[in-house]
Amino acid sequence: MNTTHVRHCSLEEGSTLAQFLTLPYSLNDEVSDDIEAHRRRPEWMWVAEIDGLVVARLAWWSNPGDDAPGLLDILDVRDARDPTHLDAARRMLRTAITQVVPPEDRPPDYLRFVPPDWRADDDARVETEALMAVVAGTGARLFVERRRLEWRVGTQIPPRSGRLRFRAPHDDAEIVGLMTEATAGSLDAYTRLDLETMSAAEAAREHFDGELAAQVSPRSHWRVAIDHDGDPVGFVTPGHNYYHPVIGYVAVLPRYRGQGYIDDLLNEGVAVLAATGVDHIRAATDLGNTPMGDAFDRNGWMEFERSMNMTWRAPTDRS
Numbered sequence: 001m002n003t004t005h006v007r008h009c010s011l012e013e014g015s016t017l018a019q020f021l022t023l024p025y026s027l028n029d030e031v032s033d034d035i036e037a038h039r040r041r042p043e044w045m046w047v048a049e050i051d052g053l054v055v056a057r058l059a060w061w062s063n064p065g066d067d068a069p070g071l072l073d074i075l076d077v078r079d080a081r082d083p084t085h086l087d088a089a090r091r092m093l094r095t096a097i098t099q100v101v102p103p104e105d106r107p108p109d110y111l112r113f114v115p116p117d118w119r120a121d122d123d124a125r126v127e128t129e130a131l132m133a134v135v136a137g138t139g140a141r142l143f144v145e146r147r148r149l150e151w152r153v154g155t156q157i158p159p160r161s162g163r164l165r166f167r168a169p170h171d172d173a174e175i176v177g178l179m180t181e182a183t184a185g186s187l188d189a190y191t192r193l194d195l196e197t198m199s200a201a202e203a204a205r206e207h208f209d210g211e212l213a214a215q216v217s218p219r220s221h222w223r224v225a226i227d228h229d230g231d232p233v234g235f236v237t238p239g240h241n242y243y244h245p246v247i248g249y250v251a252v253l254p255r256y257r258g259q260g261y262i263d264d265l266l267n268e269g270v271a272v273l274a275a276t277g278v279d280h281i282r283a284a285t286d287l288g289n290t291p292m293g294d295a296f297d298r299n300g301w302m303e304f305e306r307s308m309n310m311t312w313r314a315p316t317d318r319s
Helices: 016-020 028-036 083-100 122-136 172-182 189-194 200-210 261-274 290-298
Strands: 004-008 045-050 053-061 071-077 110-114 141-152 165-167 223-226 232-240 245-252 280-286 302-311
Touching (some): 016 053, 045 083, 071 083, 071 122, 122 141, 141 189, 141 290, 172 200, 172 223, 223 261, 232 261, 261 280, 280 290
Parallel strands (some): 245 280
Antiparallel strands (some): 045 053, 141 280, 165 223, 223 232, 232 245
């Protein structure tokens, strides 16, 4: 009879991390550095074993210094077609949530990276749907599918159109203020969800503190776009997260949308980072945000991956 054992990792056991890494995933190369940088903790990393073989695993991630995990971004099974492995994954996830997430708190969102054509690839489809079903079994739901995109060195950067000039922001308050304005009419799923429970200013501040403030590159790289009347049109925040050069945020203010300014802003962000010698830049946008996705496509960005984002937040009753 197969015996399933669920436990969190202990780095004092020399083979534990090696066992955790026996299941393949695109984030495996980052795990050791994440542990060293305190973005992952052993008590947030769990495995399920059947007769000593790791058949499922999970791990949460956070910004360094955070007391609680901010994202469930690793969840794998050895064989997504094996019911015993899926049962072990379900047991592991329920146990880990009980041990890691306080009962009064909502679990952090789940994110899974998948190939862009995952629905057409039978193995990728089976694995993705199986893992999403495991997470859904604990009360989560699919919230949004996102495109992950990459600019690569050698891609032509169009010259400035001359319609706008660019400067560094005066301070953080200016960026937060522009972010507040940009929430109006936003097609971003998380922004729209935030606006159901908080003001535009609160949503902007939360996004700034949770993501942009964590960029490890200088904020002097950020740019505000100014029109010929001296008024701000939008902004872009090229920088570096813990892993890659990124376009962290790019937005056109509502009254200037529909005039193609998004291309000016996006290409300015690329030019700033390219001038520092990077060989690639990453960004992401919701699959349903067609205007933003089209801007990336027009300007030579390649879609290299998708992310499936699931949440335990209850849907809003629109009846």
